[in-house]
Amino acid sequence: MKIGIVCYPTYGGSGVVATELGKALADERHHIHFITYSQPTRLDYITENLYYHKVDIRTYPLFEFPPYELALASKMVNVVKTEKLDLLHVHYAIPHASAAYMAKQILKTKGINIPFVTTLHGTDITLVGKDESYEPVVSFSINQSDGVTAVSEDLKKETLSHFDIHTDIKVIPNFIDLDRFKKQKKEHFKKAICPNNEKLLIHTSNFRKVKRVADVVKIFCHIKKKIPAKLILIGDGPERRRIEDECQEMGIFEDVRFLGKLEAVEELLSVGDLFIMPSEKESFGLAALEAMACEVPVISTNAGGIPELNLHGVSGMLSDVGDIDDMVNNALFILDDNNLPTFKENALKRAKDFELSKILPMYEEVYENVLRRQKNQVMI
Numbered sequence: 001m002k003i004g005i006v007c008y009p010t011y012g013g014s015g016v017v018a019t020e021l022g023k024a025l026a027d028e029r030h031h032i033h034f035i036t037y038s039q040p041t042r043l044d045y046i047t048e049n050l051y052y053h054k055v056d057i058r059t060y061p062l063f064e065f066p067p068y069e070l071a072l073a074s075k076m077v078n079v080v081k082t083e084k085l086d087l088l089h090v091h092y093a094i095p096h097a098s099a100a101y102m103a104k105q106i107l108k109t110k111g112i113n114i115p116f117v118t119t120l121h122g123t124d125i126t127l128v129g130k131d132e133s134y135e136p137v138v139s140f141s142i143n144q145s146d147g148v149t150a151v152s153e154d155l156k157k158e159t160l161s162h163f164d165i166h167t168d169i170k171v172i173p174n175f176i177d178l179d180r181f182k183k184q185k186k187e188h189f190k191k192a193i194c195p196n197n198e199k200l201l202i203h204t205s206n207f208r209k210v211k212r213v214a215d216v217v218k219i220f221c222h223i224k225k226k227i228p229a230k231l232i233l234i235g236d237g238p239e240r241r242r243i244e245d246e247c248q249e250m251g252i253f254e255d256v257r258f259l260g261k262l263e264a265v266e267e268l269l270s271v272g273d274l275f276i277m278p279s280e281k282e283s284f285g286l287a288a289l290e291a292m293a294c295e296v297p298v299i300s301t302n303a304g305g306i307p308e309l310n311l312h313g314v315s316g317m318l319s320d321v322g323d324i325d326d327m328v329n330n331a332l333f334i335l336d337d338n339n340l341p342t343f344k345e346n347a348l349k350r351a352k353d354f355e356l357s358k359i360l361p362m363y364e365e366v367y368e369n370v371l372r373r374q375k376n377q378v379m380i
């Protein structure tokens with residue numbers, strides 16, 4: 001198949017899933033065309049059947065807000081025509097699904113029928129999408145999609161309860177490439193960060209409010225009073241500065257390392273003992289899956305789709321959003337030397353349920369169904 005993939009190319013779960021999916025589909029000999037405003041972060045190589053088309057956003061003094069959606073739709077029209085694509089797959093509803101709808105209508109006037117699949121990732125529904133400033137367009141473009149997928153049962157439920165949807169939504173969870181995300185021998189990292197064999201706690205995120213990074217720091221502070229521990233914070237975003245200030249004020253700055261955006265996050269996860277995900281909302285929790293694949297158990301909230309990934313008492317433990325005391329108790333329980341090896345083993349076992357090879361065929365099936373339906377419509 002020749003597939004056009006549209007996503008946010010920056011650091012973030014939906015872009016990671018879209019790019020890793022495209023790379024895996026290319027390995028299966030599909031022709032994959034990424035259509036984005038910059039090269040996706042995880043698109044770190046190009047092969048004979050992987051392509052990247054840059055969306056040019058022309059500005060004009062009249063435009064206070066450059067019309068990205070129009071530039072994207074125009075680029076989609078262009079790439080579908082020149083590369084003779086079979087299908088478009090857009091990740092994150094806003095504004096990708098509505099731009100795909102526009103491209104589809106334009107192409108129809110030229111006698112080209114291009115179906116599009118929309119994958120809902122989370123905040124495009126739970127946070128931004130249901131805001132009244134976007135809701136009508138989001139509902140419309142989901143309903144107009146030829147196929148819709150959501151990354152968890154919870155996200156599907158949220159979508160159906162907040163939008164008037166009359167199309168089927170297929171749940172396809174996030175996936176993990178276990179060849180890349182696996183425990184590696186990086187003991188020199190551990191020695192450098194934890195010279196006295198302290199327990200190493202890790203959090204990675206885009207430091208948005210919804211991630212509640214301040215809770216990570218509070219949890220760490222309590223744990224540190226009970227056992228020797230260090231904390232690594234990976235990623236960057238709007239809350240980072242405030243969190244750094246808080247660590248200074250709390251007097252724990254020496255035990256916390258801010259590493260910013262990291263490419264080889266699996267190298268640090270390899271030396272971690274516990275991953276902390278105290279998110280307010282999380283449709284799936286890809287960062288937790290990456291940790292689990294590197295044999296790191298997870299303490300998390302029970303928000304959104306996280307319980308579909310992190311199994312309480314097995315791969316980690318779950319608490320209500322903001323229940324710091326419970327998260328601290330859970331963390332201390334897992335970090336106990338009598339429990340930690342079992343939790344680590346179980347974390348990897350659970351991650352294997354989401355192995356790339358198990359999830360990829362689900363997307364291929366969606367594409368095949370969409371193309372079959374389209375063919376039947378043309379015949380009628």
Ligand code: GMT
Pocket residue numbers: 011012013014015017092121122123151174206208210281282283284285286287
């Ligand atoms: O978590 C973020 O803020 C990034 C966001 C995105 O769209 O890039 O991630 C969402 O999609 C990921 C991939 O499907 C999911 O694993 C994350 O749980 C989801 N984030 C939220 O729902 C907050």
